[in-house]
Amino acid sequence: MPRSTDVEDTLFPQATAQTPTLPRRRRAGWASYLQTTVAVGAIVLLGELVQPMLHAPSTALPFVLPVILAAVSFGWRTSMYAAVLGALAYDFFFTAPVFSLRMDSGADIWSLGLLLLVGAIVSTLAAQSRQRALDAERAAARAQALQDLADGLMHTRELGAVTAGAADALARIFQAPAVVLIQGTDRLRVAAKAGGAHLSGADMEAAAFAADSGLATRAGVYPADKAAYDFWPVRPDGGADAVLGVKLADGDRGRPKDAGRFIRIVGAYVDMALGGRP
Structure with a gap:
């Protein structure tokens, strides 16, 4: 029986390597x-x-x-x-x-x-x-991130592999640290992270609020005014709840105009791994 990490290395190789970054405007230093x-x-x-x-x-x-x-x-x-x-x-x-x-x-x-x-x-x-x-390069890189996640999901529904692929896809799409949290028996736990993500206590509280309320939270805005991550809840019909988190360094300026669409797509893949319907 292959270990979870073996599955991730085989089907989601990008999730275990350094996260590639999207092209960013070169600043005039x-x-x-x-x-x-x-x-x-x-x-x-x-x-x-x-x-x-x-x-x-x-x-x-x-x-x-x-x-x-x-x-x-x-x-x-x-x-x-x-x-x-x-x-x-x-x-x-x-x-x-x-x-x-x-x-x-x-x-x-x-x-x-x-x-x-x-x-x-x-x-x-x-x-x-x-x-x-x-802009064209960014769009192509984001599309490639979603395609890599979909290709991996075609080969496995193993939760660890899918959440690792989902975190990596989010990090590549938003060019920022990203996490996927899964609701355990008593609290949320970090299932996967990418892009050097690290959650503080305030981030975990904001993620828990998103999971309990079913509402997205935005970093720096109540009730996540002390959090550094934006969180979006994923509520599948069956299985445990999940929360997607992204740390946007530039705040609203770093958020793509169609950020919600990317979150829904990645969330649907996590939903499928958890046993829900996309």
Whole structure:
């Protein structure tokens, strides 16, 4: 007779490995601004080399490249920083009087304004394209998490394996620590956890309230105002009650718009393992 852990390793291998994370928007930290500054500096050096062969207005065009790279790699804020920094560098190094931010030529002012306008447009379009790509990757990763859970459930209804798969699926979908709790004879017990989940006493009290009342709780909101996890009850027609918990680091901002749909799907799989009807 295979042990529960053997079943989990075979049918839910992702539940025993490090939980893969969904693609997350890369935050514009100091490193991103430093890299952008270096890119603008490289354009300045390139401009100094080719300036004798080009008109000054043409020298402004290469400064759009760091804007595009920053938008694709880091997002809108860093790309706007690249646009402003590029405009200042263009003014300081390539317009008369050189090595001064003062501008005497109307053509130079026009070139500078055009550079800022193009930079703003390019950064906005590139950032929107990057966001759509990230959203598509997140949707694909969440769909894969549900498919992995369904595939495992087709091979076993063993409670330990299914709850481990369910906790892992929740951790992958929400990109956050997740737990599955089962109602025992006298109290809730943790059946499975993923993503480095750890429950405090306040979390256990909130989970117990969700199980007893049949109502979902939200971290930081009464009666779970001291809890760090959101909890959703699962009440199958037969078998013990279960509660699903997820710790959302960003609060409401970290909650997918269709979070309830994911919870219902995962809860239905746990329901089936407990003997209820999906």
